[in-house]
Amino acid sequence: MNAFLYPLSYSLTKVQLPLIPVEVKDKYLSFILDTGSTCSLIDSNVVEYFKDIVEPVEDYYINGIEGTKHKVDMITLPFTFEGQTYKPKFCVKPLLNAFKGIEDESGIQVHGLLGTDFLLENKWIIDFKELKISNNNE
Template sequence: MKKMEFPLTFGLQKAGLPLILMSGKTNNLCFLIDTGATHNTLFDFVYEHFKSEFKLLEGTYRTMGIEGHYKETPIIEATFNFEGRDYTSTFSVLDASEAIKQVQDETGIQIHGVLGVQFLIENKWIIDFEQMRVTNEEK
């Protein structure tokens, strides 16, 4: 498999955030890469809209919401395509409407979820802050 290399400059210039645009049956979804997030998150409005595309798993995550309070959230398995390759991971489904609305109002960009450390490790993604890009090791 060819090594992936993706520049983060567009998201950083447009919104000041490291953003990745995923595609697939869900069309284009914009994810924030968050090295401080232990789990991946898909926002509930996306889950509700594309529910048939995701697999609901048993159990829940205890997730800290953006406002700092813990919530029990459903767990789903989702597959997204990025740069011609499918990535499957688990996501907690979280209501983050207020925070997402604020980012959208300030930047004009709607964020649909968060790719956390879990996703980065599972897929061997490496963030190079000096070069402002994401790469991965060949599998």
């Protein structure tokens, strides 16, 4: 796997969140890097838009912040980031309303979250001191 170093300073300045742009079939999507989420999430409208390349995995249960379990579909959707292709698993939820405030304030539409499952699997390092992410696994 190729090592990369990606600056987070722009998104942290613009929306106070660690956002990354990923490419799916010549379209760009924005994802929040979320160390508090054990499951990566993607908006159900995005899944519908890319239904020709989405692969269903299984049903999955997530615990909401209020402590209740929610059944969600799980899919894979391949994307490219910094020249590397990834095929993460995502829990599918309607998210656009949850991210509407970010879009209204910044003009940036957020399409999902990359949680600790993705970060651990791909050995990504979030460095808030240097405001960058990397996957230099040496």
